[in-house]
Amino acid sequence: MSGLFESLSTATSALTAARLGLDVTGQNLANVNTVGYSRRTLILADQPPGDALSPGRGVSVVAVQAMRDAFVNTRLRTEITGGAYDAAVLDGMTEVEAAVGLPGESLDVEITAFFDAFATLAQDPTSISAREAVIGQGTSLSAAFRTMTERFTAARRNADASIASSADEINQLAAEVAALNTQIVSRGFDVESLRDRRDVAISRLSELGGVTATTNAEGGVDLAIGSGRPLVVSGTAYALTTATSGPLGLTSLSIGGYDITGEIAGGRIGGLLAVRDTLVPGYQTSLDQMAYDFASAINTAHQAGFDATGSPGGAFFTPLAGAAGSAAAIDVDATLAADSALVAASGTGSIGDNAAARAIAALRDARIANGNTATAVGAWGQIAFRVGSDVRGAQASNDTHDAVTRQLQRLRDQTSGVSVDEEAANLMRFQRSYEASARYFTTIVDTLDTLMNMVR
Amino acid sequence: MTTTLLDAVARLQTALDTLAHALTAGDERAVLAAEEPLATAVTSLAAFRRTDADPDPGLPQAIAAVRAAVSRCQTLGGSASQFSRAVLGDASYSARGLQLVNAAPRRVTSIT
Numbered sequence: 001m002s003g004l005f006e007s008l009s010t011a012t013s014a015l016t017a018a019r020l021g022l023d024v025t026g027q028n029l030a031n032v033n034t035v036g037y038s039r040r041t042l043i044l045a046d047q048p049p050g051d052a053l054s055p056g057r058g059v060s061v062v063a064v065q066a067m068r069d070a071f072v073n074t075r076l077r078t079e080i081t082g083g084a085y086d087a088a089v090l091d092g093m094t095e096v097e098a099a100v101g102l103p104g105e106s107l108d109v110e111i112t113a114f115f116d117a118f119a120t121l122a123q124d125p126t127s128i129s130a131r132e133a134v135i136g137q138g139t140s141l142s143a144a145f146r147t148m149t150e151r152f153t154a155a156r157r158n159a160d161a162s163i164a165s166s167a168d169e170i171n172q173l174a175a176e177v178a179a180l181n182t183q184i185v186s187r188g189f190d191v192e193s194l195r196d197r198r199d200v201a202i203s204r205l206s207e208l209g210g211v212t213a214t215t216n217a218e219g220g221v222d223l224a225i226g227s228g229r230p231l232v233v234s235g236t237a238y239a240l241t242t243a244t245s246g247p248l249g250l251t252s253l254s255i256g257g258y259d260i261t262g263e264i265a266g267g268r269i270g271g272l273l274a275v276r277d278t279l280v281p282g283y284q285t286s287l288d289q290m291a292y293d294f295a296s297a298i299n300t301a302h303q304a305g306f307d308a309t310g311s312p313g314g315a316f317f318t319p320l321a322g323a324a325g326s327a328a329a330i331d332v333d334a335t336l337a338a339d340s341a342l343v344a345a346s347g348t349g350s351i352g353d354n355a356a357a358r359a360i361a362a363l364r365d366a367r368i369a370n371g372n373t374a375t376a377v378g379a380w381g382q383i384a385f386r387v388g389s390d391v392r393g394a395q396a397s398n399d400t401h402d403a404v405t406r407q408l409q410r411l412r413d414q415t416s417g418v419s420v421d422e423e424a425a426n427l428m429r430f431q432r433s434y435e436a437s438a439r440y441f442t443t444i445v446d447t448l449d450t451l452m453n454m455v456r
Numbered sequence: 457m458t459t460t461l462l463d464a465v466a467r468l469q470t471a472l473d474t475l476a477h478a479l480t481a482g483d484e485r486a487v488l489a490a491e492e493p494l495a496t497a498v499t500s501l502a503a504f505r506r507t508d509a510d511p512d513p514g515l516p517q518a519i520a521a522v523r524a525a526v527s528r529c530q531t532l533g534g535s536a537s538q539f540s541r542a543v544l545g546d547a548s549y550s551a552r553g554l555q556l557v558n559a560a561p562r563r564v565t566s567i568t
Contacts, residue, residue, distance in 0.1 A: 396524045403480040404535045410482040411539050431540050433487035434533045437475050440498045444526055448519050
């Protein structure tokens with residue numbers, strides 16, 4: 001039978017539990033705006049009775065539990081990594097899109113003006129001012145090609161600068177995670193705040209470099225970057241080193257002596273690398289090809305004509321060795337630029353004939369670019385369309401990642417403070433509601449395919 | 457007033473955007489409410505025939521936007537499904553809606 005002291009002890013244990021419960025609640029409320037804070041709950045257990053006639057000896061506090069959902073945290077990190085990639089691509093591509101400009105306000109205007117100058121020359125092939133205008137427009141168009149190349153290069157350099165600074169931040173965060181691992185493992189108790197801090201650092205690392213995290217047996221978290229290269233192993237952080245290489249002095253990333261630049265395909269650095277090494281170089285290659293095709297076609301037509309002295313025409317643009325680097329190298333031939341009489345307007349060699357000027361002006365509508373599949377303006381339009389399409393794609397992907405992140409955060413918040421039964425019912429309702437709409441998706445996709453065939 | 461193909465595609469886009477917004481908000485009532493306008497928009501679009509083709513130059517872009525909206529809804533729906541499975545377990549409720557005893561517990565990674 002329980003005595004008076006046992007009753008007092010029972011009451012005391014209940015008071016202790018209640019006080020701790022208030023402490024935990026207060027801790028949760030105080031940290032409601034703390035980034036990465038995991039909600040704490042008190043785990044209580046009843047004290048077994050001292051004898052058969054005793055109802056029990058009250059309640060004891062077993063543990064303070066931090067509510068962390070491994071799945072949601074992992075999913076959120078995945079979305080954060082993808083979102084950061086898209087945001088970086090979007091940042092870089094927005095700069096490129098601004099450089100490319102709108103149709104009718106960019107390189108296409110210079111191309112049109114160049115052909116207009118030859119059309120004007122065709123109307124009066126002996127006009128010195130018309131000849132000077134042709135050279136002037138050729139020089140202006142060449143400068144426009146070079147400026148566009150400089151803008152593309154600038155976009156690559158800007159992405160590169162961000163890569164270098166992001167690598168520095170990765171090293172700081174990796175060192176922080178390694179130090180926290182050591183503290184968490186060595187302390188063994190009362191480490192929830194340290195774990196929260198570590199989670200925040202890992203989330204930021206995921207955002208920067210798409211790292212993968214694995215919890216080890218001691219309670220530490222090991223991190224890998226690129227193709228599984230160790231970044232943090234227990235209490236040791238491996239530094240990401242940067243070096244510059246190539247004619248542009250672009251940053252390469254190494255860890256443990258391995259170049260992992262090509263391995264990072266996620267996070268902000270992955271997005272910046274995509275802009276720097278894939279997207280913008282792709283546009284540059286197209287621009288180079290376009291400049292090469294354009295200069296070659298004009299030179300061929302110009303060399304088929306005769307200048308004002310009756311001599312066969314020379315190259316209008318300085319001959320280019322190949323497509324690579326053409327947009328940066330294109331320029332009006334220096335000898336021709338110094339003497340407008342060398343512009344070939346005549347098709348026969350007789351003064352006043354305009355066949356060559358007309359032939360060059362007619363190239364405006366000829367498919368001279370991209371393997372004779374596009375006009376010069378059309379080829380530029382294709383580049384501009386690709387840039388715009390890539391920007392819209394990055395925007396849409398970024399919006400989706402952002403939406404999924406918000407969705408997961410909201411679902412997590414909704415399921416953190418209610419009973420398991422209630423959250424289960426809510427989730428099931430949510431799923432069923434979605435499925436009601438999802439059954440239309442196949443129909444929509446099929447219908448869109450049909451529609452595309454109709455409008456093509 | 458005649459509904460053009462572009463109008464129908466635009467309505468479908470609006471319906472999908474509404475669904476995506478509801479999915480993002482995690483609000484099951486809003487998700488359910490989004491179903492009816494989506495059904496109406498799909499039915500309206502499916503009624504068009506090849507002869508109704510409206511060579512509106514903006515149509516390919518509008519179709520691309522709808523494709524992106526469908527993809528977005530599918531991603532959000534997939535994400536919610538994964539979340540549900542993780543919280544509920546694959547068979548946490550029986551066909552009658554009763555919670556199974558061996559339902560997957562909530563995942564808690566640390567206890568101190």
